[in-house]
Amino acid sequence: MxxxxxxxxxxxxxxxxxxxxxxxxxxxxxxxxxxxxxxxKAFDYKDALSKSLLYFEAQRSGRLPYGQRVTWRGHSGLTDGLQQGVDLVGGYYDAGDHVKFGLPMAFTITMLSWSVIEYGDEIAAAGEYHHALEAIKWGTDYFIKAHTHPYVLWAEVGDGDTDHYCWQRPEDMTTPRQAYKIDTENPGSDVAGETAAAMAAASIVFRKSDAHYSHLLLHHAQKLFEFADKYRGKYDSSIREAKSYYPSWSGYEDELLWAALWLHKATGTPQYVEYVVSNGEGFGGTGWAMTEFSWDAKYAGIQILASKLLSVGNFSAAQRHVLKQYESKGEHYICACLSKNNGTNLHRTPGGMLFVRQWNNMQYVSSAAFLLIAYSDYLKEARRDVLRCPAGAVRPQELVELATSQVDYILGDNPMGISYLVGYGRKYPMRVHHRGSSIVSYKRSKGFIGCMQGYYDWYGRRGQNPNVVTGALVGGPDSHDRFRDHRGNYMQTEACTYNTAPLVGVLAKLHQQMSHQHVKEMTTSSSPSYLEFA
Structure with missing residues (x-):
């Protein structure tokens, strides 16, 4: 024109x-x-979203469905629970190994569900709603099996020590599949509380599409919360095999608050809000000022979730006072991400990535991006034009901009010029620390590969993995933006389900924003110009 x-x-x-x-x-x-x-510098967030959801199919344990899209995977773990007389087939492998750890698996499902609750319309607009629900249901179906009694939850299948001596495809697995449970004599309030949160959040997701399944999930969530609260204790004291891999450093109090908030969101029952209010100080919800949000430390997520209650509920003055304390600590986390506290802020690498620690730092980046986006939306809903941080006021859009910068860093806008989301873009990690990805597919070569054979023939190979574990978000670079694509560099090249899960909602939101911006630009450019009428 x-x-x-x-x-x-x-x-x-x-x-x-x-x-x-x-x-x-x-x-x-x-x-x-x-x-x-x-x-x-423009990224295809829709493509990244599709790939992120595909990753969960690569992590499936059990008998794979007819519609399985990751075709290099086969059935595995088909006798899980057999020794204990319980059906524990299914669920997810958490990372590049083959142990089914209940705590990080439940957090993964909670975050996937939260993504759908907040951004379900955006996920649907991108054509990925069905896949998102499938990813959640693969986890919740397993949790239903694992919750065999109101006060019994099977919280782990496999042993990290023996599993790590082997480098095998999941289809060839010969490592012990011992299953471990928590009960009244061996409590685990953290894993029971997180599983309750996951099932409560998922019950909201399935409420419209499958009311019966939603009700079943909610029933399990309520019983698990009752169990977690009545018989208190850390799960890694009851299941010592978990201590070396997923110890509950933060304790179990955060999971109890987390579960209560999700149960309130699922039921609207006042008793759960009262639980959060009355235990806010004793459980650290109104005391801990955090600079991370993860499978272990839920406080920042709790504080953000509690903040959102202020704009939707009718509470007493005393309750609102405590909820405002939660909000204050949640905003400390947000301001720390923005480097707007007069003290404790998140470190950033020279390339701009939020940095918490060397090992698997990307989990903190993706979870921060989610909370930033979610809190930005909350500020807009509450009609708050600014967030007042100690070092200055910020607009809600600035939260979105920081979240976008972190996602863009993940997708390739970084000093290494590499996408840390496997399979996305032209350059991404090719030697991911992942057993199934690094060994020839069972579909191509059905010959048995033993523990040591896997190490000798496949682990030490310099070449790229024969199978691409698409959508996996690897641990990522160090504090100086340096990344070494080596299979043995598991601190940087191993991916986990809870790395990718928070990205689902964020990518859907960013895709929607980009689509709206594109429509706006097209509309503006097609309007009559001055020159047309000169």
Whole structure:
């Protein structure tokens, strides 16, 4: 339209028109230079979202369904629970090994469910709603099996020590599949509380599409919360095999608060809010000022979730006072991400990545991005124009911008020029620390591969993995943005389900924003210009 208008003006031979023509030629020339640069930094969030959900199919344990899209995987763990006389087939492998750890698996499902609750419309608009629900249900179906009695939860299958001596495909697994439970004599309030949170959140997701399943999940969630609260204790004291891999450093109090908030969201029952209010100080919910949110430390997520109650519920003055304390601590986390506290802030790498610790730092990046986006939306819903941090006020849009910068860093806008989401973009980790990915597919070669054979023939290979574990978010670079793509560098090249889970909602939200921006730009560019009427 601009070029067509300029030609029209050129024919009229007016000096003013010639000046205007020259101006537009200059602008057009600049645009031809600038636009390709801008386009180079534009990311396909929809493609990243699709790949993220595909990752969960690569992590499936059990008998795979007919519609399995990750075709290099086969059935595995088909006798899980057999020794204990219980059916524990299914669920997810948490990372590159084959142990089914209940605590991180439950957190993964909670975050997937929260993504759908907050951004279900956006996920649906991207055509991924069905896949998101499938990812959640693969986990909740397993939790239903694992909760065999109101006060019994099977919290782990497999042993990390023996599993790590083996490098095998899951289809060849020969390591012991001992199952471990918590009960009244061996409590585990953290894993029971997180599983209750996952099932409560998932019950909200399935409420419209499958009311019966939603009710079943809620029933299990309520019983698990009752169990977790009545028989208190850390699960890694009852299941010592978990201590070396997923110890509950934060204790179990955060999971009790977390579960109560999700049960309130699922039921609207006042008793759960009262539980959160009355235990806010004793359980640390109104005391801990956090700079991380993870499978272990839930406080920042609790505080953000509690904050959202202030705009939707009718509470007493005393209850609102305590909820405001939760909000204050939640905002400390948000301000720390924004480097707006007068003290404790999150470190950033030279390339701009939020940095918490060396081992698997990307889990903290993806979870921060989710809380930033969610809190930005809350501020808009509460009609708060600014968030007042100690070091200055910030607008809700600034939270979105920081979250976007973290996602863009993940997808390739970083000093290494590499996408840390496997399978996305032109350059991504090719030697992921992942047993199934690093060994020839069972579908291609059904010959048995033993423990040591896997190490000798596959683990030490310099070449890229034969199977791409698409959608896996690896641990990522160090505090100086350095990354070494080596299978043995498990601190950086191993991926986990709870790394990718928070990204699902964020990517859906960013895709929607980009789509709306594109429509806005198209609408603006198709409007009649001054030149058309000159």
């Amino acid at each position: 601009v070029i067509r208008s300029m030609k029209k003006e050129g024919r009229q031979q007016r000096s003013g028109s010639r000046d205007l023509y020259s101006c537009f030629v200059s602008v057009t020339a600049i645009l031809w230079v600038v636009l390709p640069v801008a386009a180079a």
